[in-house]
Amino acid sequence: xxxxxxxxxxxxxxxxxxxxxxxxxxxxxxxxxxxxxxxxxxxxxxxxxxxxxxxxxxxxxxxxxxxxxxxxxxxxxxxxxxxxxxxxxxxxxxxxxxxxxxxxxxxxxxxxxxxxxxxxxxxxxxxxxxxxxxxxxxxxxxxxxxxxxxxxxxxxxxxxxxxxxxxxxxxxxxxxxxxxxxxxxxxxxxxxxxxxxxxxxxxxxxxxxxxxxxxxxxxxxxxxxxxxxxxxxxxxxxxxxxxxxxxxxxxxxxxxxxxxxxxxxxxxxxxxxxxxxxxxxxxxxxxxxxxxxxxxxxxxxxxxxxxxxxxxxxxxxxxxxxxxxxxxxxxxxxxxxxxxxxxxxxxxxxxxxxxxxxxxxxxxxxxxxxxxxxxxxxxxxxxxxxxxxxxxxxxxxxxxxxxxxxxxxxx
Numbered sequence: 001x002x003x004x005x006x007x008x009x010x011x012x013x014x015x016x017x018x019x020x021x022x023x024x025x026x027x028x029x030x031x032x033x034x035x036x037x038x039x040x041x042x043x044x045x046x047x048x049x050x051x052x053x054x055x056x057x058x059x060x061x062x063x064x065x066x067x068x069x070x071x072x073x074x075x076x077x078x079x080x081x082x083x084x085x086x087x088x089x090x091x092x093x094x095x096x097x098x099x100x101x102x103x104x105x106x107x108x109x110x111x112x113x114x115x116x117x118x119x120x121x122x123x124x125x126x127x128x129x130x131x132x133x134x135x136x137x138x139x140x141x142x143x144x145x146x147x148x149x150x151x152x153x154x155x156x157x158x159x160x161x162x163x164x165x166x167x168x169x170x171x172x173x174x175x176x177x178x179x180x181x182x183x184x185x186x187x188x189x190x191x192x193x194x195x196x197x198x199x200x201x202x203x204x205x206x207x208x209x210x211x212x213x214x215x216x217x218x219x220x221x222x223x224x225x226x227x228x229x230x231x232x233x234x235x236x237x238x239x240x241x242x243x244x245x246x247x248x249x250x251x252x253x254x255x256x257x258x259x260x261x262x263x264x265x266x267x268x269x270x271x272x273x274x275x276x277x278x279x280x281x282x283x284x285x286x287x288x289x290x291x292x293x294x295x296x297x298x299x300x301x302x303x304x305x306x307x308x309x310x311x312x313x314x315x316x317x318x319x320x321x322x323x324x325x326x327x328x329x330x331x332x333x334x335x336x337x338x339x340x341x342x343x344x345x346x347x348x349x350x351x352x353x354x355x356x357x358x359x360x361x362x363x364x365x366x367x368x369x370x371x372x373x374x375x376x377x378x379x380x381x382x383x384x385x386x387x388x389x390x391x392x393x394x395x396x397x398x399x400x401x402x403x404x405x406x407x408x409x410x411x
Contacts, residue, residue, distance in 0.1 A: 009141050014132045017142060019190045020125050021149055023183040029153035038111070039247045040258075041170055046104050050248045054371025056108055057244060060115040061364030065357060068119035072127075072354010080124035080131070080350060081191055087120035088187065091180035099174035117180070119357055127350035130341060140338050144281055147334045151273040157266075218348075219355055224400050225343050229359055231396035232336055236362030238300060238386045238393070239329060242269075242322065243363070245370025246307075249379040253312045261315055265322045272326035280330055289339045290401045296331030297394040303328060304390055308383035 013021075042048045042056070075083040094113035101107040126143070133139045219225070247262060255261060284292050303325035310317035336356075344352030373382045 006141065009135075009138050012133065012135070012138055013142065015190045017129060017132050019183075019186045020129065021142070021146055023186055024125075024146060025149040025153040026179045026182060029157040029179070039244055040251060040262075042107075043248070043251060045170070046107070050252065050371040050374050051368070052371075053248065054244065054367035054369070056111060056367075057115075058364050058366075058368035060112040061367075062361065063112070064115040064119040065360045065364050067116065068123060068357035068360070069354050071120055072123035072357065073351045075124040075127060075350040075354070076348060080128040081187065083120060083124040084128070084187055085184065087117045087124075088180045088184040090120065091117035092177050092184070095173045095177035095180065099171050099177065101170075119360065123350045123353035123357055126337065126341075126353045130349050136342075139341060143337045143341070144277065144334045147337075148274065148277050151270040151277075153270075222343075224403050225340075225352070225355075227396055227400040227403065228339065228343070229356065231393045231400065232356070232359040233362040234389050234393035234396065235297070235300070235332065235336075236359050237366050237369070238304065238362075238390050239325070240363040240366030241370050241382065241386055242325065244367040245374060245382060246318075248371065249312070249374055249382070250318075252374070253379075255313060255315070257315075261318065264315075264319055268319050268322045269326045269329070272323050273330040276327060277330045277334070281334075284331070289335055289342070290397065292331055292335045293339070293397050294394060296328045296335070297390060297397065299324060299328035299331070301387055301390045301394075304383050304387040308380050308387060312379060 038057075039053050042053045048056070071083055090113060094110055094117065097106065097110035098114055101110050129142050129146070130139050133142055242265070246265075250258060250261060284295070287295075303321050306317070306321035306324060310321055340352060340356045341349070370382055373385065
């Protein structure tokens, strides 16, 4: 991707596209300022075991995943911006409750609600990007830039949290709630102002979107997409261990300077992605999507081997392993989105992205599976298993590549 063409593509981004990009940056910065300490709060303030923490996070995230599957279809049928308003409203309420909750039941309820905004936002926002940007290369750049800004926010959030002395303080969740208020105001100000003809065209397109039951029938016929979903779910299961199970492992091992290490791992993760994402995009610009995913998968396997072999007290070993994992993430995550965008029919973008949200079951199941493995086995066993899961995911991507594409026939 040449610089001149990139600049021209950026000029074609509409104000609403920039709202989603910049808004995601602020929301994610405030999110990572506080959310990684959630397992620590549940352990230290409420005395929950690794399995209990994992169960709470898994049940909450699983419900959010299935809700996102359904709301993706609703967004195609009734409008993407309506679903975005719902997402930010729930974000304001849930994170405000997390900041002030004093009892375990209220805090657990708030955790449940706080899992919803991201899944409600994800599919409609990506679909709206494709709706605002007609050119496929413009959409690809927007998806890469979206992930880039998310990771800039993830890098700056913990830095600000450390600077402000928020390390694991429950009240700091209020800052995430405030960021959602700002995003809501921006969405309201820059909402699409459509002519009568445009409104009629969107309504006509929405009428062609199948209802949920019929959409399930279409999905069942798209075997390539289903295989990609399985592979991506396994990939997310591996990545998610560093959001929940690794933190629990380090907490129970009484690693010195735990808050510093957790923040350092988040910063290392985001920094590698920030530095490497666009150079990797340029390097792989002529690679097929499948080959990009294979390269990212091999690097993911290496990172899991490094974690399995690392001594739990070796702080720099964890940081090094996280940097390798982050290199894999920089390759895989945006290319997964591009892959799904190419598989999805134009009138079912949100439905397909919503279905792809089912891959977040990998994230949802990670805390409980990781907690059980930590309670009954060890951290080394956890990462050995994740190495095998990574290899299996690559096998499914290969099967999807070899299978004839049937999306058009299914529709």
